[in-house]
Amino acid sequence: MNERIEHxxxxxxxxxxxxxxxxxxxxxxxxxxxVALYLSVKEAxxxxxxAERHAEWQQLAPPPARSQHPGxxxxxxxxxxxxxxxxxxxxxxxxxxxxxxxxxxxxMADAYVEENLASLSVPMDTEMDSLTSAIHSxxxxxxxxxxxxxxxxxxxxxxxxxxxxxxxxxxxxxxEYEQAITYFHRLAAIPDLTANPGxxxxxxxxxxxxxxxxxxKAKQLLQTVIAQDMDGAAExxxxxxxxxxN
Amino acid sequence: MAFFSRTxxxxxxxxxxxxxxxxxxxxxxxxYEKYAYLIREGTRKHNLSEHDSSIAYSDAVLTVIEHLxxxxxxxxxxxxxxxxxxxxNKCVDLIRRNTTNKAQVHxxxxxxxxxxxxxxxxxxxxxxxxxxxxxxxxxxxxxxxxxxxxxILWAWGEGYKDDEIATQLDYQSAAVAKxxxxxxxxxxxxxxxxxxxxx
Numbered sequence: 001m002n003e004r005i006e007h008x009x010x011x012x013x014x015x016x017x018x019x020x021x022x023x024x025x026x027x028x029x030x031x032x033x034x035v036a037l038y039l040s041v042k043e044a045x046x047x048x049x050x051a052e053r054h055a056e057w058q059q060l061a062p063p064p065a066r067s068q069h070p071g072x073x074x075x076x077x078x079x080x081x082x083x084x085x086x087x088x089x090x091x092x093x094x095x096x097x098x099x100x101x102x103x104x105x106x107x108m109a110d111a112y113v114e115e116n117l118a119s120l121s122v123p124m125d126t127e128m129d130s131l132t133s134a135i136h137s138x139x140x141x142x143x144x145x146x147x148x149x150x151x152x153x154x155x156x157x158x159x160x161x162x163x164x165x166x167x168x169x170x171x172x173x174x175x176e177y178e179q180a181i182t183y184f185h186r187l188a189a190i191p192d193l194t195a196n197p198g199x200x201x202x203x204x205x206x207x208x209x210x211x212x213x214x215x216x217k218a219k220q221l222l223q224t225v226i227a228q229d230m231d232g233a234a235e236x237x238x239x240x241x242x243x244x245x246n
Numbered sequence: 247m248a249f250f251s252r253t254x255x256x257x258x259x260x261x262x263x264x265x266x267x268x269x270x271x272x273x274x275x276x277x278y279e280k281y282a283y284l285i286r287e288g289t290r291k292h293n294l295s296e297h298d299s300s301i302a303y304s305d306a307v308l309t310v311i312e313h314l315x316x317x318x319x320x321x322x323x324x325x326x327x328x329x330x331x332x333x334x335n336k337c338v339d340l341i342r343r344n345t346t347n348k349a350q351v352h353x354x355x356x357x358x359x360x361x362x363x364x365x366x367x368x369x370x371x372x373x374x375x376x377x378x379x380x381x382x383x384x385x386x387x388x389x390x391x392x393x394x395x396x397x398i399l400w401a402w403g404e405g406y407k408d409d410e411i412a413t414q415l416d417y418q419s420a421a422v423a424k425x426x427x428x429x430x431x432x433x434x435x436x437x438x439x440x441x442x443x444x445x
Binding site: 003006008009011022025026032033034035036037038039040041042043044045046047048049050053054056057058060107108110111112113114115118121234238241 | 274275278279282291300301304305307308318319320322323324326327328330331332334338354356357360361362363364365367368371372375376378379381384385388389399400402403404428431434435438
């Protein structure tokens with residue numbers, strides 16, 4: 001198996017070799033086939049591991065409740081009523097405890113940021129060197145440098161969508177919600193983009209800020225995202241359902 | 247009494263998973279058990295059957311384990327919330343798969359991440375080739391590899407690094423483990439192609 005394949009997907013190839021590898025993929029069918037098989041093996045292994053773990057974990061799960069057999073009806077003794085009252089109270093307490101175990105929309109928003117915005121993908125447009133470098137700084141956790149680079153891009157072009165997105169995400173990660181909302185609002189207003197998560201991220205920032213009227217604003221924005229099938233519509237549906245549940 | 251048994255804190259579960267070996271397996275089980283009540287959420291909120299919901303939950307737990315091992319989870323949200331988020335996505339994926347009946351084109355998150363590293367043109371080429379692979383045959387060939395190869399590839403699939411594999415499976419060094427692993431991949435490739443031709 002060609003070692004370069006592994007190095008490429010582990011991001012261990014130097015930039016020039018990485019570029020060379022990507023070009024070669026287009027003209028070398030054997031390499032392309034090896035890459036496809038490498039990825040498929042990983043996929044097959046994961047499926048095997050999941051099947052094994054699922055079977056193992058199923059043994060840990062409590063057995064499903066069995067259906068009750070019908071029996072003869074026995075009249076209740078008086079003390080049963082007190083026992084039933086205590087039981088109802090206990091069930092109420094357990095229900096309260098269980099409902100507190102389910103994360104609310106704030107927690108779902110936090111998890112979304114953790115899962116999806118912890119690192120940003122670098123656009124393939126090679127002309128955008130400064131943006132690429134800003135995103136690399138962000139992905140390395142150097143928010144100050146990423147912010148400075150992003151702002152420099154915005155100074156040249158105030159409606160650069162990638163820079164607005166990056167600066168909004170940085171502000172969000174640093175809990176500077178006012179700024180995040182402003183950047184995402186500006187991003188949402190840019191027309192004709194193939195993908196524009198601005199409105200969805202603006203709602204996300206409102207949810208995370210959590211001021212008294214923020215949830216109502218977030219709800220409105222999420223409804224817009226769903227109605228216009230914007231980026232984040234699937235997530236918006238889940239969050240709205242969560243808001244309506246609580 | 248089981249009712250009073252102490253639930254391990256998330257921090258010790260995460261630490262145990264990242265530490266590897268037998269401790270990792272033990273903590274994986276703890277993670278699964280701790281939040282297994284989410285399976286009910288899958289049946290209640292997403293109208294999944296208990297079977298489907300439990301598969302989505304196992305898949306979500308495995309994904310969280312992969313993220314922990316790869317240091318993708320940085321602890322900015324609670325582990326419970328992170329798992330819940332991934333579990334919800336898995337439930338939605340499962341519904342989509344069930345309704346569109348496109349199980350054969352379903353790709354895991356790991357595969358999507360890897361494909362997304364490629365530039366557009368190369369991604370299209372590789373993606374088409376991935377779709378042409380016979381996954382059942384590949385899984386069959388995996389199981390027909392020698393035990394040593396199976397164990398090393400399995401450990402690699404679980405996210406263990408070569409130095410950890412070397413310690414666990416008694417290879418002299420990480421470099422030796424890596425060479426052996428790549429040889430096993432090559433062997434699997436040969437077996438797979440032999441099978442494709444004779445099929």
